[in-house]
């Protein structure tokens with residue numbers, strides 16, 4: 001089944017056998033996955049929400065980030081490579097994960113190139129890749145904070161410290177970016193660098209002591225090394241991925257924060273730093289797709305239930321706590337309670353104003369659920385992919401595409417009398433933690449790849465948005481479909497068949513978990529098969545050119561409540577419509593009032609209306625509210641007052657918050 005081709009690398013000596021699978025995740029040959037990715041260039045956005053968002057992402061955000069990372073006076077990301085390569089003198093500057101973030105931008109460029117074939121992008125990538133090759137050590141190691149110190153002879157004996165210094169994160173993102181670059185361009189220059197890295201890691205983990213090897217922050221290298229295995233089919237890389245999971249949690253000084261107090265095979269709950277956690281889970285899902293080790297999937301499912309039923313925000317965001325403690329790894333003993341940060345909290349511990357919810361954690365949630373969907377074909381994972389993308393991932397970037405959020409809280413109040421470590425405003429460059437900006441950039445450039453999957457039986461339609469799909473089925477037949485929709489503003493979606501296999505073929509249409517009473521028509525005739533929410537409706541027939549599938553998802557305004565064990569949202573509601581979570585911003589109050597004094601009138605006649613925010617049109621929801629007396633000066637408690645002023649309010653999609661002047665916002669409203 002493997003469809004390999006021998007390519008001569010740019011370096012004459014190496015002849016590599018590379019996979020022809022060109023998906024974001026190249027899992028067509030993965031033995032333990034039901035679905036696989038379509039190729040990167042197979043989906044073109046043509047109109048509507050995702051077209052608009054994709055255009056902002058690749059035409060504004062990508063060049064903005066690329067220039068920013070080349071601007072030595074602000075970020076030093078590219079400058080670090082030049083110094084490491086010996087082309088310039090100087091010191092490493094910027095966070096130690098700068099390399100990895102630069103690779104993410106390059107990955108986004110490659111994904112954009114797959115669709116546009118813009119020769120300028122290709123040229124710019126080649127220049128940067130040549131610089132990586134120049135900076136890379138003979139043994140394949142590349143990590144500029146260390147390489148620069150080596151070059152100037154100032155590196156101390158700090159092997160263990162390096163392990164905690166994001167070097168695996170950097171190398172992991174390099175490998176992923178190189179795989180995407182190869183799939184987009186067909187060129188092997190970046191893969192040659194990545195093979196050096198993968199070989200280095202293979203040797204390193206063979207020899208390193210568990211103490212030396214155990215640690216890795218934000219383990220992007222699990223996903224990276226499995227993707228390398230898929231691309232070049234070198235069994236050593238799969239052995240390494242397995243070894244990385246084996247070695248985790250085998251020393252005495254592991255932490256819940258780093259998910260290594262106990263081995264992964266003993267972990268059944270989500271804990272610790274939410275980016276590290278979600279990256280780990282995504283990487284383990286990749287490993288399962290190749291090895292089929294039941295214990296891995298069993299634990300992933302258990303952890304998933306812990307996250308989705310107890311620890312995730314209504315926006316799909318993860319990582320409730322800025323800082324906290326975790327006694328989970330052992331029987332309760334105050335002496336061994338560990339500090340955790342940017343982390344999953346206790347079950348149902350979901351504060352709103354102090355939520356950490358790093359954009360990278362929310363993207364990690366997408367990466368993980370995307371892999372779970374492909375392993376199982378279960379629509380519940382697609383629901384989380386959609387939820388996080390539309391809400392807590394998109395909220396990470398401004399509507400204009402050049403300002404970013406590190407945290408994605410659900411409440412921002414001007415009265416909160418303390419500064420959190422990171423502000424709640426979007427900024428152009430998050431100086432200490434710019435990991436999120438390039439992460440959201442690459443994710444938006446790759447969004448088309450999430451829209452569809454292929455299986456041996458047919459096509460899975462996961463995301464709705466106007467686009468053109470041109471792909472080849474797993475049996476080699478041409479498949480072309482045009483999707484038209486004004487989703488997420490309206491729930492009508494049409495799929496027009498242009499080319500399909502000349503035999504029975506199934507189209508699996510996702511019926512979102514949030515939807516009720518969905519209807520499907522095929523060429524105007526009602527489909528009478530099963531249409532259940534949180535599943536895929538299976539439409540099987542011998543499709544002809546011009547056949548039309550019409551899906552109708554009613555989109556009423558829904559008032560959502562949280563499990564009463566979530567103390568912070570007791571007697572409050574959040575407003576949802578379709579996949580979008582809404583919020584109230586102080587800009588949309590008809591009278592001056594503080595955001596936390598607004599009480600929603602749940603008997604309002606909720607209406608939808610167009611709202612223009614920074615030249616972007618969104619659909620808002622109008623409602624009535626009451627305003628409570630907001631004078632709480634020197635008051636912690638008081639009798640409730642019965643006089644409440646009435647007021648008109650307009651709610652806007654959560655992802656669009658923070659794009660105007662005022663700064664207060666809330667998702668949950670008392671009623």
Ligand SMILES: [Zn+2]
Pocket residue numbers: 358359360361433434435436437439
């Ligand atoms: Zn981040």
